[in-house]
Amino acid sequence: MAKGILKVKAKASGDKTKVKLMAKHIMESGQRKDKKTGELIPAMFLQELKVMHAGKEVFAANLGTAVSKNPYFAFNFSGGAKGDELTMTWVESTGKTATETAKIK
Numbered sequence: 001m002a003k004g005i006l007k008v009k010a011k012a013s014g015d016k017t018k019v020k021l022m023a024k025h026i027m028e029s030g031q032r033k034d035k036k037t038g039e040l041i042p043a044m045f046l047q048e049l050k051v052m053h054a055g056k057e058v059f060a061a062n063l064g065t066a067v068s069k070n071p072y073f074a075f076n077f078s079g080g081a082k083g084d085e086l087t088m089t090w091v092e093s094t095g096k097t098a099t100e101t102a103k104i105k
Contacts, residue, residue: 001004008102010080017080017104018050019059021073023090029065045064048091053080080104 009020023046030043043065051059058077084104091097 006090006100006102008054008086008088008100010086010102010104011082011085012084012104014029014084016076016078017053017084018076019074019086021051021088023071024090025070027065027067027069027071030070031065043093046090047072047093047095048089052087053077053084058086061100103105 005024007022007024008033011018014022026097027046028041028044028090030040033039034041036051045065046063046068049059049063050063052055059073059075061073063071082104086102088102089097093105
C-alpha cells in the first residue's frame with residue numbers, strides 16, 4: 001500500500017487501547033489569497049475521519065475549515081490487542097477519499 005497521510009501510534013494496555021493520530025494535510029479553508037496572484041486558494045480540507053477496529057467504529061470526526069493544518073487527535077477505546085489492525089477512512093472536501101491501516105502495538 002502506498003504511504004498515506006495518517007501517522008498513527010496505537011498501544012494496547014490492559015483492556016484499553018490508546019491512539020494518537022496526526023493527519024498530514026494542508027487543511028486549506030478557501031478564504032486565503034495567494035500572495036503572488038491575489039487569487040483565492042481553493043478550499044481543500046478533511047471533512048470526515050473514521051477509525052474502525054474489528055468492524056466497529058471507535059472514533060469519528062466531522063471536520064471543517066476551522067481545523068488547523070496537520071490536525072492531531074488522541075483517543076482511547078475499550079478493547080484491542082497487540083497485533084490487531086485499525087482501519088482509518090478519510091474524506092476530503094474535494095471528494096478524494098482513502099483508507100489506511102495501522103497495527104496496534
